[in-house]
Amino acid sequence: MENIVNALNNFFWGPWFIYGILLVGVFFSVITRFLQVRHIKEMFTLMFKGEKSEKGISSFQAMSIALSGRVGTGNIAGTATAIGFGGPGAVFWMWAIAFIGAATAYVESTLAQIYKEEKETEYRGGPAFYIEKGMGQKWFAIIFAIAALLAMLVLMPGVQSNAIAGAVSNAFGIEPWITGIIIAILLGIIIIGGVKWIANAAQIIVPFMAIAYILMAILIIVLNISEVPNVIGLIFSSAFGVQEVFGGIIGSAIAWGVKRGIYSNEAGQGTGAHPAAAAEVSHPAKQGLVQAASVYIDTLLVCSATAFMILFTGMYNVHDEKATEENTFLHVGQFNASELSGEEQITFAKSIEAGAAYTQYAVDSALPGFGAPFVAIALFFFAFTTIMAYYYIAETNVAYLFRGSAEKIGIWVAKIVIIVTAFYGTVRTSNLAWAMGDVGLGLMVWINVIAILIIMKPAIVALKDYEAQKREGKDPTFDPIKLGIKGADFWENKNKK
Numbered sequence: 001m002e003n004i005v006n007a008l009n010n011f012f013w014g015p016w017f018i019y020g021i022l023l024v025g026v027f028f029s030v031i032t033r034f035l036q037v038r039h040i041k042e043m044f045t046l047m048f049k050g051e052k053s054e055k056g057i058s059s060f061q062a063m064s065i066a067l068s069g070r071v072g073t074g075n076i077a078g079t080a081t082a083i084g085f086g087g088p089g090a091v092f093w094m095w096a097i098a099f100i101g102a103a104t105a106y107v108e109s110t111l112a113q114i115y116k117e118e119k120e121t122e123y124r125g126g127p128a129f130y131i132e133k134g135m136g137q138k139w140f141a142i143i144f145a146i147a148a149l150l151a152m153l154v155l156m157p158g159v160q161s162n163a164i165a166g167a168v169s170n171a172f173g174i175e176p177w178i179t180g181i182i183i184a185i186l187l188g189i190i191i192i193g194g195v196k197w198i199a200n201a202a203q204i205i206v207p208f209m210a211i212a213y214i215l216m217a218i219l220i221i222v223l224n225i226s227e228v229p230n231v232i233g234l235i236f237s238s239a240f241g242v243q244e245v246f247g248g249i250i251g252s253a254i255a256w257g258v259k260r261g262i263y264s265n266e267a268g269q270g271t272g273a274h275p276a277a278a279a280e281v282s283h284p285a286k287q288g289l290v291q292a293a294s295v296y297i298d299t300l301l302v303c304s305a306t307a308f309m310i311l312f313t314g315m316y317n318v319h320d321e322k323a324t325e326e327n328t329f330l331h332v333g334q335f336n337a338s339e340l341s342g343e344e345q346i347t348f349a350k351s352i353e354a355g356a357a358y359t360q361y362a363v364d365s366a367l368p369g370f371g372a373p374f375v376a377i378a379l380f381f382f383a384f385t386t387i388m389a390y391y392y393i394a395e396t397n398v399a400y401l402f403r404g405s406a407e408k409i410g411i412w413v414a415k416i417v418i419i420v421t422a423f424y425g426t427v428r429t430s431n432l433a434w435a436m437g438d439v440g441l442g443l444m445v446w447i448n449v450i451a452i453l454i455i456m457k458p459a460i461v462a463l464k465d466y467e468a469q470k471r472e473g474k475d476p477t478f479d480p481i482k483l484g485i486k487g488a489d490f491w492e493n494k495n496k497k
Contacts, residue, residue: 005435005436005439006435008439008442009435009438009439009442011442015251015255017442017446018254018255018258018259020449021097021258021268021445021449022096022097022100022258024104024268024449024453025097025100025101025103025104025268026100028100028103028104028106028107028456029099029100029103031456031460032103032106032107032460032463034103035102035103035106035289035292035463036099036100036102036103036106036292036296039289039292040293042289043289043290043292043293043296044293046286046287046289046290046293047290047293075298075302075303075305075306075382076163076306076356076359076375076378076379076382077163077355077356077359077379078260078303079091079094079260079303079306079307079310080306080310080316080354080355080356080357080358080359081256081260081354081355082094082256082257082259082260082261083307083310083311083316083318083354083358084316084317084318084319084354084355084358085252085256085318085319085321085354086252086253086254086255086256086257086318087238087252087253087318087330087331088231088234088235088238088239088307088311088318089235089236089237089238089239089240089241089250089253089257090239090252090253090254090256090257090260091235091239091257091303091304091307091311092235092236092238092239092253092257093239093253093254093256093257093258093261094257094258094260094261094299094303094307095261095299095300095304096257096258096261097257097258097261097299098261098295098296098298098299098300098303099300101261101268101295101299102292102293102295102296103292104268104449104452105268105272105288105291105292105294105295106285106288106289106291106292106459106463107288107452107456107459107460108127108268108270108272108273108276108291108448108452108459109272109273109276109287109288109290109291109292110276110284110285110287110288110458110459110462110463111130111134111273111284111452111455111456111458111459112125112126112127112129112130112273112274112276112277112287113125113276113277113279113281113284113287113288114130114134114284114458114459114462114478114480114485114488114491115129115130115133115134115277115487115488115490116129116277116278116490117129117489117490118490118493119399122278123277123278123279123280123490124277124278124396124399124400125273125274125276125277125278125396126148126270126273126274126277126393126396126397126400127141127144127148127270127273127447127448127451128141128142128144128145128148128397128400128401129141129277129400130273130451130455131144131451131455133487133488133489134451134454134455134458134487135451135454135455140447140451141400142401143447144270144397144444144447144448144451145397145400145401146401147443147444147447148270148393148394148397148444149394149397149398149401149414150440150443151440151441151443151444152271152390152391152393152394152397152418152440153390153394153414153417153418153421154417154421154440155436155439155440155443156390156436156440156441157387157390157418157421157422157425158421158422158424158425158428158436159425159436160383160384160386160387160390160422160425161179161180161183161383161387161422161423161425161426162425162426162428163355163356163379163383164179164183164376164379164380164383164384164426165179165180165425165426165427166355166356166357167356167360167372167375167376167379167380168376168380170356170357170360170372170376171360171372171373171375171376172373172376176426176427177423177426177427179426180422180423180424180425180426180427181423183384183387183422183423183426184419184420184422184423186384187384187387187388187391187418187419187422188415188419190388191388191391191415191418192415201385201388205381205384205385206381206382206385209378209381209382210297210301210302212378213302213305213378213382214301214302214305216305216309216363216374217304217305217306217308217309219366219367220308220309220312220313220362220363220366221308221312223366224312224313227312231308231311231312234311235307235311238253239253239257241253252321259438261299261303268445268448268449268452269441269444269445269448270444270445270447270448271389271390271393271444272291272294272295273291274392274393274396275389275392276288276290276291277396282475282476282477282478283462283465283466283469283476283477283478284459284462284478284491285459285462285463285465285466285476286466286476288459288462288463306359309359309362309363310358310359310362312362313334313361313362313365313366314333314334315333315334315335315358315359315361315362315365316331316333316354316358317329317331317332317333317349317350317352317354318330318331319354329350332346332349332350333349333352333358333361334349335348335349335352335361336348336349356375356379359371359375360372360374360375360376363375387418387422390418391414391415391418394414394418395411395414398410398411398414399411458480458483458485458488461483461484461485462478462483462485465478465483478491479491479495480492481495
């Protein structure tokens with residue numbers, strides 16, 4: 001099993017794919033004339049505008065669902081893992097993929113708004129919908145929907161629940177299977193209510209925990225303020241192979257930074273496009289810009305908070321990828337340095353698995369006895385809301401594939417499957433959980449990126465139309481017929497009404 005998963009990982013995340021994703025982000029940044037810079041004020045202003053309706057949710061709720069998917073294990077355990085295998089330089093490449101990924105997030109989320117559908121009591125949309133309507137290739141849309149169900153219901157929830165169980169066990173000594181039962185019960189209660197319940201939970205939990213987490217990072221930076229120039233210098237020098245110790249792993253820095261950056265911010269994956277389609281807005285570009293802002297919040301704020309806590313306190317190991325022996329490190333962290341010395345301290349440091357434990361020790365070094373519980377609680381909320389978002393994405397793809405009674409049955413099956421896999425994730429090994437999650441991620445990114453490269457034109461046209469109306473002092477509205485965009489049935493019907 002593990003050999004098969006690793007083989008798929010090597011295929012999906014080969015060097016050509018890593019650099020390809022970077023090039024796609026650069027391409028979208030150039031073609032949108034770096035909207036992530038030009039419209040940065042607009043991006044953050046729009047997220048608090050727009051009202052929810054009977055069938056749609058507000059821009060802020062849609063962003064909160066997207067953020068609940070983005071802000072999860074990738075921000076705490078994923079960032080720590082990137083540092084553990086790619087060195088401090090991986091942080092720079094996480095920033096880079098977030099900056100250029102914001103343009104990718106705009107394109108996919110705007111396409112989701114343009115081609116969304118009004119289904120019974122709510123709006124539905126996402127890659128499967130815009131692939132069918134924008135490309136006219138239903139078979140390709142079906143492949144994405146099936147891939148999304150496989151990733152969201154089977155491959156990726158275990159990463160989140162596994163990290164929760166590990167952190168809770170480390171902090172409170174609770175057995176993973178007990179944590180698994182608690183996750184299963186809470187998840188079942190929330191997802192029964194559908195998108196509105198998920199949106200209401202996300203808009204309360206995500207901002208609160210994100211702010212608390214960032215404040216903790218600021219506290220640690222203040223306590224280690226003299227290290228600011230050294231840490232910033234270490235990140236940049238390691239990113240380009242200049243730093244002597246980490247100079248030999250520049251390839252790993254880029255690979256791990258990009259992989260964990262995409263895992264965290266999800267730009268190009270198509271996941272953020274699903275809640276984007278559910279928002280009630282007057283113009284698709286509005287929600288596209290809001291979703292671009294969520295990439296910044298995820299990586300430049302929350303991931304950076306984790307990275308700074310770890311690097312400022314020195315609580316991290318860096319694996320030597322060229323070593324022939326296991327547990328050989330280029331850098332060994334100062335874990336329990338106050339209690340152990342010499343070889344004992346090094347042996348202890350090597351026993352710590354790359355992941356959330358780095359963050360727990362980092363917080364604990366500043367606030368003794370507080371680190372493990374704080375990170376466990378933060379990780380619980382971050383990762384739990386991510387599993388909620390995974391369910392919503394899965395439900396949307398079930399709604400795409402099925403109609404009528406088959407859709408209702410499919411949705412109940414999706415609920416049962418994600419509850420089971422979330423529980424199973426708590427009791428399986430961490431390495432297998434991450435490897436399976438990476439396969440699921442790679443599968444969705446592959447299909448979605450190919451699609452948005454082919455059908456990006458409507459998103460670019462929508463951006464130019466939005467900008468033109470703003471220059472005229474209007475609150476932009478969308479008319480697909482006037483812009484020559486075909487297949488935008490929802491907007492055509494809305495304008496007729």
